[in-house]
Amino acid sequence: MSYLDDIKDAISDFDEDRGRELAEEAVDEGVDPLDILDVVSEELGKLGEKFDAGEIFLPTVMSAADVVKAVMDVVNPVIEESGGERDSEGSVMIATVEGDIHDIGKSMVASMLLSNGYDVIDLGRDVPNEDFLKQIEEKMPDAVGMSSMLTTTMGRQEEIVEALREKGLKDKIKVIVGGAPITQSYADEIGADGYAKDAIEATKTLNKILNN
């Protein structure tokens, strides 16, 4: 068995620790990190397709995504150091907005984007506007995704869009929004580039607005 096969097994066993260890060993042994990345993306992609088709449940995708993230955390820095270029649909920074602790919907979107070939930077939940904007300016992702589950926090989405506009970043970075109280018309109103009602639609919307 090769490292790549073992890593695939770790994903299907949902074994995050084993995935991380195997990735470290494989890199040490000189396995091409781009090959590792290909394998994990492909595995997660397959699960994403099955989820879309209603064949498997959400926990399966999200558990597999946890292993893939662990592998990527090992592999990505190595690729960057060596100046390697990896295939990617683009980079997305994603967060649940300030004052809002709802995590699951946002994590679902992150997992599905990951499984569809995006680089995902997940800032977590209850992310203060200030931190969010700082991270955006630092990393300059292709797109920013914002989630809010409450009518009392949806206003943060508008504030972030406004801040991006003021900083002259609005044309450079696409914005996609979602969450229970959010609608297409709200997205239009605040000037977001896209809206998605669920994790499956999020990928489609993002593909569209990034012209992938």
Add this chain to the structure above:
Amino acid sequence: MRKGVSPAENIRLLDDDDVREIHNNILHIMENIGLKLKNDEVLEFLGDNGCEVDFDEQMVYVPSYLVEECIDSAPSSFRLGARDSENDVMFQQGRSYFCSCSGPINVLDQEEGFKKPEYEDLEESIRVGDYLENLDVVWNQYTLVDDELLGLQSLKAMLTNTTKHIGVFNWYGRDLVGKQIEMLKEVVGSEERLRKRPPATLYVEPASPLSMAEEHAEAILEWTDYGMPVLNFPIPFAGATSPATIPGSVSQALAESFLGLVISQLNNPGNPFIGGTWPFPMDLRQGKSTYFAAEALLIQAVTGQMADFYGIPVFGTGGCTNSYFPDAQMGTEMAMTLMGAFYGGETLIHDIGYTGAGDAGAIENTIYGNEIVSILKRQAEGVTINDETLALEVMEDVGPLGEYVATKHTRDHMEDLYFPEFLTREKMEEEREPDKKAMKRVRRKCNDILETHNPEPVDEETEKKLDEIIDEASDLA
């Protein structure tokens, strides 16, 4: 093998004394009030076997000891055969099974409305019944009113469009039942196999109050000569054709039903028998017979408890509605009647898909009913208490504000949860989209089943023989 299912707990409304009171009521009705039986041949048979008979009045009085003997000799479990042995039913009192039923003289398409059924409609309803996993016994859902040989045509449609156990209506007495038996024999191959794995249950219906028609009485004799299961199910409308009070109505109904028990057991001791009680009183404000009532659950539970006391399976009623539309009334009535029959402990629960209080059959409703049964089956699993289900460890791991979705504990148990196919949440944004209604999903499913599901056919030779038997029978009509 289909094995039935029972809820974690039945609804029980009677104590032991109550059960005994109803039992004594039934014995008293049968021995002292008597039942009208309009068939001299069967009266003679009953007279020869210990019943008191009045030929002038065409009345039979069954002594209590004989009723008790028949109750004892009737089996509480038996095998219902099917064309495909995978679909054989291990049928037993104490578990529930589900079926559609025949009778309505209209087809109701939830979008197109009514039409008169044709033979092809019978076939479609049977194919859908064959497909639905929760239907253990299949029936054609409509009656071909203009066809004088409708009993035989229906039977052919069932024999050629499902591999499950089927229900057979009796319409014309001994001669036509004989033809039905001939057709069954043709399909299973021999009389021995007919007895061993009977492919059909005969449905007969006494007329309330306290009467059985000539053709039904003799049909039971003919049918039980072959040891096949018989079902004698009265439809009293409490307040009109039975007492308005539930214990009185159920007692009368079971006495009516048990006349069939007595005929079957005296003719063939140990013959499989299914009794039962109709659960919907008359709407006395309007003088209408209904297919739903607030009291249904009470009657179903009392009947289920009596079935338990006797160890005799009963025909239950659920999944039907007074409504002609895919509306709130339909959903409420279908679900509540199915729940009452199931939690009440009735055995073979029928009428899934009856609409408009029996005016029409709707296969879309049957498909929807199948999902309600899936939900009942999930509930039947009950709740298991152990360290794994109490889940302290995973709570410790996840902690406050964590999430359970991507944990092993959730993965281990996610398939315990049942996710409905039709009763789902569909997010709608700016406007309500009618296309996302549950019954729209049901309709798409229905089209899909009709397009793709084709049960194993019978061979051409057998089908030809069936047609010959029907041709020969045409002078009986």
